[in-house]
Amino acid sequence: MRYSGFRVIAEALTGHKGWKPVWRDPAPQAEYDYIIVGGGGHGLATAYYLAKEFGQARIAVLEKGYLGGGNVGRNTTIIRSNYLLDGNEPFYEFSLKLWEGLEQDFNYNSMVSQRGIINLIHTDAQRDAATRRGNAMIMHGADARLLNRDEVRAMYPWLNFDNARFPIKAALMQPRGGTVRHDAVAWGYARGADQRGVDLIQNCEVTGMRIENGRIRGVETSRGFIGAKKVGVAVAGSSSKVMAHAGMRLPIESHVLQAFVSEGLKPLIDGVMTFGAGHFYVSQSDKGGLVFGGDIDGYNSYAQRGNLPVIEDVAEGGMALMPAIGRVRLLRTWGGIMDMSMDGSPIIDKTGIEGLYFNGGWCYGGFKATPASGWAFAHLLAKDEPHKTATAYRFDRFLKGRIIDEKGQGAQPNLH
Amino acid sequence: MIIHHPILGPRDAQEFVYLGDATLIDRPDGMTAGVEAFHDYLYNRDNPAGEHRELWYHEQGDRSWLVVTRNTVTHEITKVELARDVARARGRTK
Numbered sequence: 001m002r003y004s005g006f007r008v009i010a011e012a013l014t015g016h017k018g019w020k021p022v023w024r025d026p027a028p029q030a031e032y033d034y035i036i037v038g039g040g041g042h043g044l045a046t047a048y049y050l051a052k053e054f055g056q057a058r059i060a061v062l063e064k065g066y067l068g069g070g071n072v073g074r075n076t077t078i079i080r081s082n083y084l085l086d087g088n089e090p091f092y093e094f095s096l097k098l099w100e101g102l103e104q105d106f107n108y109n110s111m112v113s114q115r116g117i118i119n120l121i122h123t124d125a126q127r128d129a130a131t132r133r134g135n136a137m138i139m140h141g142a143d144a145r146l147l148n149r150d151e152v153r154a155m156y157p158w159l160n161f162d163n164a165r166f167p168i169k170a171a172l173m174q175p176r177g178g179t180v181r182h183d184a185v186a187w188g189y190a191r192g193a194d195q196r197g198v199d200l201i202q203n204c205e206v207t208g209m210r211i212e213n214g215r216i217r218g219v220e221t222s223r224g225f226i227g228a229k230k231v232g233v234a235v236a237g238s239s240s241k242v243m244a245h246a247g248m249r250l251p252i253e254s255h256v257l258q259a260f261v262s263e264g265l266k267p268l269i270d271g272v273m274t275f276g277a278g279h280f281y282v283s284q285s286d287k288g289g290l291v292f293g294g295d296i297d298g299y300n301s302y303a304q305r306g307n308l309p310v311i312e313d314v315a316e317g318g319m320a321l322m323p324a325i326g327r328v329r330l331l332r333t334w335g336g337i338m339d340m341s342m343d344g345s346p347i348i349d350k351t352g353i354e355g356l357y358f359n360g361g362w363c364y365g366g367f368k369a370t371p372a373s374g375w376a377f378a379h380l381l382a383k384d385e386p387h388k389t390a391t392a393y394r395f396d397r398f399l400k401g402r403i404i405d406e407k408g409q410g411a412q413p414n415l416h
Numbered sequence: 417m418i419i420h421h422p423i424l425g426p427r428d429a430q431e432f433v434y435l436g437d438a439t440l441i442d443r444p445d446g447m448t449a450g451v452e453a454f455h456d457y458l459y460n461r462d463n464p465a466g467e468h469r470e471l472w473y474h475e476q477g478d479r480s481w482l483v484v485t486r487n488t489v490t491h492e493i494t495k496v497e498l499a500r501d502v503a504r505a506r507g508r509t510k
Contacts, residue, residue, distance in 0.1 A: 240463035251459040253436065254488070299434045300488045302465040307417060307491070309430045342459045398459040399451070411458050414434055 003107055022187065023067075023194035028201050031227035032060045034381060035219060037206050037242060038235035039063025041072035041182075041367065042359055044189035044200075045374020046234055046381070048106065051196035053375065054382035059198045060228075062221060064205040068186025071237055074304075074336035075367040076259050076291050078272050078283065080117050080177035081142045084133045087392030087404035088345060089140040094389045095372030096142065096176060102371060108188030110181050111286070117177030117272040118147065118155070120321075121170040126277075130172035137174070147171040156273070158324050166277045166320070177272060179283055185370060209245040209356070216246075216355040232357040232381050234373075237337035238302075239360035246353055250360070251342040251398055253413040255296045256335045257364045258306040260314060262328045264288030273321075280317030289331060292318060296338060296364065298414045306335040338364050344416030345404035348376050348386065348393040357381055358395075363416055419484060420496050424477060431476040437461050438469040438483045441503050465489055471499060 001007070001020060011018050034050060036043045039061045050056045063069075079099050081092035103110055121127050127146075134144035152171045153161060161168045194200055201223070208220035209231070218227035235242050240250050265288050274281040282292035294314035297306045311333060318325055341347065341361035346369065348359050359377045362369060376387035386393070397403055398411075409415040417429040439462075444453050465488055472482045481499035486492065 238465075240461070241465055244462075249456075249460040249462060251461070253461055253463050254465070299429075299486075300436070300463065300468055300470065301491065302489050303491055307429075309428075399455045413436070 022191045026199045033058040035228040036061045037233045039067045040070045041370040042373045043234040046377040047193040047198045048189045049375045049378035062204045071336045072186045077179045077182045079368040091389040093142045098371035106188045106192040110184035114178040115271045116175045118171040118173045122166040145173045234359040236339040236360045236362045255340045256301040257296045258335045259293040262290040275321045278317035340413035342411045343403035343405040432472040433475045435471040
């Protein structure tokens with residue numbers, strides 16, 4: 001079924017009796033050409049682009065729980081391409097361009113809203129760094145603007161501009177950045193993949209990998225063995241657990257990142273704002289809640305829930321920036337598990353095992369990467385060579401000293 | 417989380433800085449170990465879901481390094497040792 005305004009009106013006039021389940025619930029077949037492990041944003045996007053852009057068939061997505069039940073449904077929905085380094089910026093700009101055409105492409109309303117993102121600047125050194133980053137973005141075809149203090153004040157007059165420690169001096173803006181309805185991304189990709197014959201198999205946990213003579217033959221699952229010519233793993237958060245089935249140790253630690261939403265407010269913030277110095281970023285949902293977050297908790301965790309000190313730290317950051325929210329109540333907090341890599345950048349690469357491919361290490365920036373990650377991973381799976389925007393995302397970059405460390409923190413995952 | 421410091425008793429985890437897997441104690445000799453071994457030491461991790469031995473530094477306390485045994489699924493801490501004792505037990509001189 002194709003969705004359209006006409007369809008909505010027609011269904012409204014006929015009692016909404018025509019809507020059908022959006023995807024099938026197939027039993028796993030004995031063998032596929034491609035198995036994608038992980039039915040989150042990246043896995044579903046991979047399956048969608050494998051079928052649509054690379055003309056492949058006999059594809060299955062295996063998901064331990066339900067589709068989109070992991071980080072694609074737990075993030076703060078921000079899209080942007082404001083990176084500095086050559087290894088990153090072309091990839092994230094490719095992703096942002098895919099976001100811009102996504103809803104038309106998969107015929108699903110994912111509420112892509114390019115409301116603009118600003119990174120606040122408090123010192124001359126920060127302004128220099130932001131200018132450099134903005135120029136790097138422009139050179140890779142992205143958009144960037146340096147706002148002065150008055151321009152920031154015109155947008156958000158109620159910010160605490162004269163904070164003694166972090167006075168707001170300027171901001172780097174990417175007007176094309178924004179937010180997307182995160183769940184709808186998973187659903188849109190799932191529907192699009194299903195329409196193209198991809199089997200989306202839920203409640204199917206991978207419990208082992210069958211590897212013979214250095215080649216993958218398939219995966220053992222909670223629903224039996226499923227054969228495959230190629231297996232792509234896209235399970236960020238649980239990458240180490242799944243790849244351990246293939247005997248691999250990864251340059252990744254799993255960490256918990258918390259996110260927060262306040263009670264609904266009248267329109268206050270029409271874009272996305274980051275206050276890096278205060279470990280705080282915020283946007284406002286269409287329902288009115290302030291959606292915000294800060295740093296990861298900082299210790300290895302698979303718990304999908306964080307601890308109170310980070311909640312306090314984030315709340316303090318919010319108050320320092322926006323004293324006006326002092327009496328706003330926090331509605332919910334939750335946590336998701338991040339693949340924190342050793343240089344803060346992702347991996348999309350082959351492994352030492354023929355036919356086994358890996359996509360992970362997204363740190364806390366996986367959501368904005370979803371379309372390009374799926375496209376690049378599908379490219380790698382179908383053609384056995386990396387997509388041109390993802391050539392730097394290799395396992396061996398650590399061995400060869402070609403790390404992509406935006407923050408310059410070194411091999412310390414909890415500092416990225 | 418409360419870390420039961422072997423010397424100072426129960427301390428809030430906020431007083432500590434987290435480094436990572438306690439295997440970082442076993443640094444290979446850079447002059448004799450190969451590049452591959454040092455790469456493995458520096459970058460690769462087991463990253464288990466469950467019991468994890470890890471290094472915490474009591475920065476806002478006595479500045480000792482601790483080896484904390486903690487469950488990464490429940491956050492329960494079951495054992496806390498001085499990293500110095502652990503390293504000596506493994507044959508290190510300091």
